[in-house]
Amino acid sequence: MEILNQQKFRRSGYWFAILIALTALGTSKAPAATPCPAAANTAPVELDATTLAGKPTSIAALRGQAVLIDVWATWCSACRTTLIAANKLADGNQAGNLAVVGLSVDRDLEDARRWLQETLPETALRGWQANPSETFAALDIRALPATVLLDAQGRIIARHEGSEAAGLNELLAQARACGQTSG
Numbered sequence: 001m002e003i004l005n006q007q008k009f010r011r012s013g014y015w016f017a018i019l020i021a022l023t024a025l026g027t028s029k030a031p032a033a034t035p036c037p038a039a040a041n042t043a044p045v046e047l048d049a050t051t052l053a054g055k056p057t058s059i060a061a062l063r064g065q066a067v068l069i070d071v072w073a074t075w076c077s078a079c080r081t082t083l084i085a086a087n088k089l090a091d092g093n094q095a096g097n098l099a100v101v102g103l104s105v106d107r108d109l110e111d112a113r114r115w116l117q118e119t120l121p122e123t124a125l126r127g128w129q130a131n132p133s134e135t136f137a138a139l140d141i142r143a144l145p146a147t148v149l150l151d152a153q154g155r156i157i158a159r160h161e162g163s164e165a166a167g168l169n170e171l172l173a174q175a176r177a178c179g180q181t182s183g
Helices: 002-027 078-092 109-119 133-137 165-181
Strands: 048-051 054-060 066-072 098-104 127-131 146-151 156-160
Touching: 054 156, 066 078, 066 133, 066 165, 078 098, 078 109, 078 165, 098 109, 109 127, 146 165, 156 165
Parallel strands: 066 098, 098 127
Antiparallel strands: 048 054, 048 127, 066 146, 146 156
């Protein structure tokens, strides 16, 4: 009888060790997703623009840091919501590792400048203007408002079209995390 109890104990001891190991595996945390993942196998965005002050610039000038681009137009009433949210993100970007660009696709630079000044009297984001068809092609967007997140190499890692709050907030949170981890 004593031999039988020792064998049961050994067998139950093995099962107990296996149960502990499985429990530890089940409760261990999976590696956290990188908040600003690099986009695999995609080319960096190439897009020339003009600052709202009239100086030529490009997306390439911002390489080395994550970039959030909010694409807007004066005729797009929903763009006001996303532009204000992007500006708040730019204003709160203490580390400065995230470039936030408000990119107008208006054809008239003066209209874009005036509308931005009326909408955001205290502008923290970079105000740019670019050719609409080139912008839509380079950023692979189909509708306004559109918000696009680029990694530090200038590759698209996330995008949101429309002004739906949940999707926009998710993208802004990802952009904030990218700004904290890049640079």
